[in-house]
């Protein structure tokens with residue numbers, strides 16, 4: 001399939017970009033541009049600034065006006081995501097020969113940070129979809145790449161990542177879903193828990209056991225939605241991430257062609273972890289977008305809200321809190337971008353840095369958003385104000401794609417075993 005390529009796409013939209021993106025969904029009477037010290041475009045190349053502008057523009061115009069409705073009505077915004085895919089955001093780091101944008105991990109982080117200012121939950125799903133598309137692009141053979149990647153990059157079809165099971169979360173390598181070889185099919189039995197997009201998506205990248213215990217017995221299969229024996233649990237009721245469904249994915253004698261296996265038998269756990277290295281940067285980037293938006297919302301609120309005869313911005317305690325939030329935001333961004341560069345360059349510290357970024361940034365950004373809510377007082381607790389949704393949406397980033405405790409395990413293991 002011929003690829004338009006990212007620059008082609010950018011050129012079509014570049015002229016309509018506004019430099020200072022504005023969060024238009026909050027009821028603050030005054031809107032201001034981005035303060036220079038937290039400007040996320042610092043240090044980027046001209047080309048990256050263009051991607052970023054496109055993503056901010058999309059977040060502002062196509063996502064932010066709907067983010068509260070998508071949350072409250074639990075709507076999966078398929079058409080909006082397809083519009084994002086027209087900009088190249090369906091396969092950002094997938095290779096161009098199968099419809100991807102062929103961008104770097106750093107470019108990807110910049111894009112997800114910007115998109116998240118418009119809706120964290122939707123962007124986070126797009127990031128999982130991108131991760132699945134990249135796994136097929138990277139570990140699939142020519143037929144698999146040709147069959148699945150173009151329809152994923154265009155978001156004609158949507159993907160889900162299936163690792164977690166009811167009995168195996170943090171200890172993912174203990175998964176029990178079996179895939180028994182019978183002729184030219186694997187017969188899958190078992191169930192996956194907490195699958196983002198589950199039931200509404202079309203393509204399931206499933207980690208399952210084809211061999212003995214432990215990670216070496218795990219393989220990775222692509223399961224298409226129409227496959228007999230595939231079914232779904234009820235839609236989970238969640239604190240946040242409500243613009244994307246979460247369901248159990250169930251396999252009962254589900255026959256999947258051997259041709260749908262990514263890589264060799266036994267390579268599935270490695271493939272799953274390789275996907276998650278990038279996934280952790282992506283999810284941290286989504287937290288950055290939320291924190292960036294919340295620092296701006298808090299700043300704007302302090303500048304207009306009056307108590308004790310003056311605006312809150314004159315209160316030194318709140319000034320210092322705001323300064324801390326901005327500092328933690330910028331430090332978080334630097335770590336994410338360093339990890340993204342390490343992963344792109346396949347450096348030996350990449351796995352640790354991706355884990356550090358996920359741990360540090362999702363914790364810091366949650367605290368930033370929560371502090372922004374506090375600065376809004378009672379208004380911050382109202383659903384009319386976006387700040388509460390950012391808090392609810394990014395809370396789960398400390399839990400999924402490996403909990404932050406698991407991140408500590410990975411980092412300390414590498415510290416203690418590498419010489």
Ligand SMILES: Cc1cc2nc3c(=O)[nH]c(=O)nc-3n(C[C@H](O)[C@H](O)[C@H](O)COP(=O)(O)OP(=O)(O)OC[C@H]3O[C@@H](n4cnc5c(N)ncnc54)[C@H](O)[C@@H]3O)c2cc1C
Pocket residue numbers: 128160161162163164168169170171193194195196197238241246396399400401402403404405406
């Ligand atoms: C909204 C949502 C979407 C999700 N989407 C997906 C998805 O698309 N695909 C998918 O595969 N999974 C998904 N997950 C699952 C997610 O990855 C798991 O919830 C996560 O890995 C934790 O597993 P668990 O819930 O079983 O918790 P457990 O593993 O039971 O952990 C419970 C607590 O104990 C801690 N803990 C466990 N072991 C240790 C240890 N050795 N040392 C210290 N602390 C420990 C954990 O950190 C955690 O705090 C999603 C989850 C949620 C909530």
